Amino acid sequence: MPRTPAPDEDDDLDDLPDTHPPQPVYYAEQALLGALLLDPHRLADVTGIEPGSFSNYAHGALFAAIRDLPAPDPVQHTQDTTWLNAVLAAARKHARGLTASYLHTLIQVCPWPRHASAYARMIETEHARRTLRAHAERLALTARDVTLPQPVTATLAAADALARCVDDLAARFPSHPGSLPRTPAPPPGDTHDGHDEEALDEERLLLATATAHPTEAEQMRWLTVHDFTQPLHAGLWQCLTALTRRGAPVDPVTVLWEAQQRGLLTTGIEPAHLLDLLAGTAGSPQYWGERILQRAVLWSAHDVGHRIEAFTEDPATTPYQLVVGSRRALADLHALRTRWKHASTPTPTASPARTRASAPPRAGPPRATAPSASRISR
Structure with a gap:
């Protein structure tokens, strides 16, 4: 009977089988995340992307954790892994396959952290x-x-x-x-043939x-x-x-x-x-x-x-x-x-032009006085 793995026994992302070879954007995502994990203050240079912009779901969850957590003190960040542990814990709520070793892999594969904005633009494009x-x-x-x-x-x-x-x-x-x-x-589809x-x-x-x-x-x-x-x-x-x-x-x-x-x-x-x-x-x-x-x-x-x-x-x-x-x-x-x-x-139907019928002559106002005799004689 196969054994069900425990919650903490999630496989590392590097060990998961992949039926399709990674595309260039996958490596751009790794490079960007590695840059942000190494230098979190470079998040200010990253624009135009959201967690949903990543082609890999786990990468998007990791980016969301980096963006949502307060940036660490630069000096303290170089001395311990407190902030990295917090990022990993937050990201694992949505991507259980993330491990500490994968975060270190991301840091190692990043060519230049100062190119973070260029990596982000690649992700935005894809x-x-x-x-x-x-x-x-x-x-x-x-x-x-x-x-x-x-x-x-x-x-x-x-x-x-x-x-x-x-x-x-x-x-x-x-x-x-x-x-x-x-x-x-x-070529045109087979429906208009x-x-x-x-x-x-x-x-x-x-x-x-x-x-x-x-x-x-x-x-x-x-x-x-x-x-x-x-x-x-x-x-x-x-x-x-x-x-x-x-x-x-x-x-x-x-x-x-x-x-x-x-x-x-x-x-x-x-x-x-x-x-x-x-x-x-x-x-x-x-x-x-x-x-x-x-x-x-x-x-x-x-x-x-x-x-x-x-x-x-x-x-x-x-x-x-x-x-x-x-x-x-x-x-x-x-x-x-x-x-x-x-x-x-529908074509609007033109209503026939209304013709104004000639109104009967209106009666004049009543005379206040009777007409004079001289006018009657005329």
Whole structure:
């Protein structure tokens, strides 16, 4: 039967198995903690980080203990370990694996205590990268969550949180030349590949209903060819909108002729097939257009999240490069967001102008005296 270790038999952090090799920030955290344990007064030089900024939980607990305890007398600190013992006791309340030997290891591995502020900046940078990655992952996951009652609202809220995180990074890290990320963008996700049957059906129904009700389709300027999954459907939508804007007749045959003029009738696309596609009406163009645009918003948000994730996973990308790359990615989603607002906001109905009816002449004030006889004679 395995023996349960006693509370005081926690393993040293150095002895714990690690499935992943430590990243450079791990050593920066060790160097900073060693500097603060050796020279506690250097805590005044450390800004921009909190216990949660550390990638290692035990390191964060140790930093919190150093920050919360009063600094020792410099001379007394060089003569005994009273303050170090107090720090260890406070930190072990939250991280039981900490030992006195690990504190001495931290002191030994610190290259230069006077570089504490530089170590803190490294920790701040890596924490910002992790925070941005978490927001990007949340955006991508929210965009793919099919259980949400209002998926676009939840996705745009996640995008707003991501944008605020980017603004915070821009305020904390100054700009510098050459700020474009060098990380190549990941390939688009497999959701916008033109093979989603539900999306294809919605696009077919939109084209058919828009052909039957071209006046309604003409008002849907918020829908663009980039929102379609199938190039043929995007081309047919261009045919429809071109006909309506020219004031030309719109029906399946005129749309078919316009498609021929635009070179859409390539090999494998038969005219009879297009006529059948444009004849299957159901619902209204507005409804199917909103469905297509909603899908485009969610797809775009998912891809934006993955693009920003790719930036954060490249350790060579600087914080300000993360800012520039993230803002460019979010700009694409912002354009879709604006069109979604136009599509989903009901058009205000103009109330008829009120016409003022001519009022009957008002009676004059009563005369105080009877009219004179001379005026009557006139």
